[in-house]
Amino acid sequence: MKKQLIKNIAILFFVGLLILYAGLYRIFFKEVDMIKTPAEIRISSEHLVASFLANEPLANNRYVEKVIEVQGIIDEITYLNDRYTVFLQGGDKWSCLMCDMQPDQIEKVKKLKPGQKVLLKGICKGFLKDAILLNCVLLNQKINE
Amino acid sequence: MNKTITLILILIVRIGCAQEPDQYITRQGQASFFSYTSVENIQATNNQVLSIIDLSKKEIAVSMLMRAFVFEKSLMEEHFNESYIESDIYPKATFQGQIQDFDPSINGEQTRIVKGQLTIHGVTRETEIKTKIEKTGRTYVLSGDFELRIKDYEIKVPPILARNIAKTISVTFSFKYIPYEK
Numbered sequence: 001m002k003k004q005l006i007k008n009i010a011i012l013f014f015v016g017l018l019i020l021y022a023g024l025y026r027i028f029f030k031e032v033d034m035i036k037t038p039a040e041i042r043i044s045s046e047h048l049v050a051s052f053l054a055n056e057p058l059a060n061n062r063y064v065e066k067v068i069e070v071q072g073i074i075d076e077i078t079y080l081n082d083r084y085t086v087f088l089q090g091g092d093k094w095s096c097l098m099c100d101m102q103p104d105q106i107e108k109v110k111k112l113k114p115g116q117k118v119l120l121k122g123i124c125k126g127f128l129k130d131a132i133l134l135n136c137v138l139l140n141q142k143i144n145e
Numbered sequence: 146m147n148k149t150i151t152l153i154l155i156l157i158v159r160i161g162c163a164q165e166p167d168q169y170i171t172r173q174g175q176a177s178f179f180s181y182t183s184v185e186n187i188q189a190t191n192n193q194v195l196s197i198i199d200l201s202k203k204e205i206a207v208s209m210l211m212r213a214f215v216f217e218k219s220l221m222e223e224h225f226n227e228s229y230i231e232s233d234i235y236p237k238a239t240f241q242g243q244i245q246d247f248d249p250s251i252n253g254e255q256t257r258i259v260k261g262q263l264t265i266h267g268v269t270r271e272t273e274i275k276t277k278i279e280k281t282g283r284t285y286v287l288s289g290d291f292e293l294r295i296k297d298y299e300i301k302v303p304p305i306l307a308r309n310i311a312k313t314i315s316v317t318f319s320f321k322y323i324p325y326e327k
Contacts, residue, residue, distance in 0.1 A: 060236065125213045
């Protein structure tokens with residue numbers, strides 16, 4: 001009886017440790033699972049870029065660090081520093097939406113072409129010459145070809 | 146006849162030269178910083194650095210979003226943006242400077258000093274950075290490294306974390322520029 005109790009306590013302790021480790025790992029190390037994270041804002045790439053061009057401080061307050069779902073037309077795709085970046089048209093000759101793709105998106109990104117309409121999701125970081133979205137994932141590879 | 150051909154050749158060369166833009170741009174420059182201490186090593190990279198060089202004026206301008214630095218641990222990123230750099234108040238780091246003795250026509254490699262003002266955390270300081278410049282065809286690559294003291298930029302670290310953050314941070318950068326067609 002006593003042995004069984006000790007065994008149960010040991011199992012509970014071990015399970016508790018596992019839960020604690022998983023929790024700490026999630027907090028300290030694991031990246032955000034962008035596919036599962038719901039978007040807080042849905043917007044077109046043109047509208048997002050226009051918001052930053054019109055009033056950057058206001059757009060910073062509204063969009064920075066938010067998970068944003070964006071629809072737009074691909075202007076360019078680049079591969080630099082081991083990273084794929086999809087540029088969506090910004091409705092302005094000089095500014096685009098720069099989407100830094102997550103490494104697990106590589107195979108999907110390789111199939112994309114300029115001019116294609118796509119839907120993707122990422123975390124908005126702000127605006128330089130272009131609006132910047134990190135941790136991007138494709139939601140629908142081909143909306144309209 | 147020979148004079149005409151010579152004149153045409155001169156014009157072609159001049160037109161060719163005129164088509165070379167003065168400004169070159171990168172929107173995907175890479176900047177990283179490293180903090181080494183006996184307690185832990187911290188590294189973060191920004192792959193979306195914007196920079197423009199003006200070849201005729203030998204000027205360089207750099208701008209980057211502090212929130213675009215990616216860390217290995219999300220908690221570090223949170224501390225960096227919210228406690229140390231205060232990214233909501235100071236969202237960008239910038240550098241404006243002059244490339245000393247720079248000859249844009251030299252193909253291959255040259256090492257030059259870039260002198261200018263570096264602004265981080267709202268604090269601007271005169272800075273000199275030794276920079277390697279490589280010209281290949283119509284691209285320029287500027288790369289180098291330097292160190293900065295966090296105290297110089299009024300970045301405050303809580304005493305409890307003082308042993309985790311180095312007093313001097315190593316910074317590396319690599320920017321590949323292409324012609325900026327306006």
